[in-house]
Amino acid sequence: MIDELKQVGPRIRAIRHSRGWTLEQLAAMAEMSPSTLSRLESGKRQASLELLIPLTRHLGVGLDSLVTPSVPDPRVRRPVIRRDGMEIAPLTPEGSPVSTFKITYEPVTEVPEPRVHDGYEWLYVLSGKLRLLLGDRDLVLTRGEAAEFDTRVPHAMFATGSRPAQVLSIFNSDGVRMHTHTAEE
Template sequence: MATGVENVGPRLRAARQAKGLRLEDVAAKAGMSVSTLSRLESGKRQASLELLVPLTRQLGVRIDDLVRPDADPRVRRPAVRRNGHVVAPLTLEDSPVSTYKITYPPVDELPEMRVHDGFEWLYVLSGRLRLRLGEQDIVLEPGEAAEFDTRTPHAMNADGEAPAEVLSIFNASGERMHTHAAHD
């Protein structure tokens, strides 16, 4: 695994560009030459604390963000099963947004509608998903997506005889409610 130090330059450049700042402006405010900053960003100059501290102040980033080791990007969290649902995490545990592949089984009895803080975005991969949202009763086909405020009463289940596979993206409130409720 890489130590992260070799990526300081690209991370500096990305932080500067994300703020829409010019090389000349950041270098001047950090008290260094444009050439020094350019060489740091391109990896042609070794980063030191003496150079990084004023740059992090100008860019609003932490030194730890610049020198962190490169983490393994693979998601190795197990799928959880409960009541026929399969909830497979597709993001790392500490991701700011949680994404799951949820398989809804065909059921005879419709689930109870729920209300909670949060937002949900979903995309139907296969099968048909019945989304009850307030007074609406909608069937989503593969390739269709929906986005809604989860403070609106809602429930989902597979429509028909086959399971429905859905990509679901939640903010923190929605993730707690759906994924923990699905496998507690």
């Protein structure tokens, strides 16, 4: 919170400049001395509600726009999940409304049983060949191809050929549970 308060003065100055007002003009409107406003803008004076409320009224901004929280670290650091011959790398933060994963499917010797669950899946093949069994369709998707389907239709996916297939997959919460949780969870 201390870092956010340090930004109040520079934000007031930036808004004042964007309005084309001098220090003296804004200080007069807010009924404070130019030296008080100058010290506030430079961080030499602590921001208080007594000072900020008249300033925000005249600047036409809310208090929350002056005390914006710092930007959190946007990097996603979640462990890779390995199950059923797949390596599943989460690409979105836990709890996101839509979850994205990079999934590596290894070639298989036996065709997996098709599964059914609530939801939708969207996928994009990054490399290799992905075989998609979807209802009565048997499709092979290659690099650059995408698919979207209702997961209530029986489906199975696996790499075909001798190389793994890397896929970007987007699931809703039902798909996340089905693909990333084991039977014991």
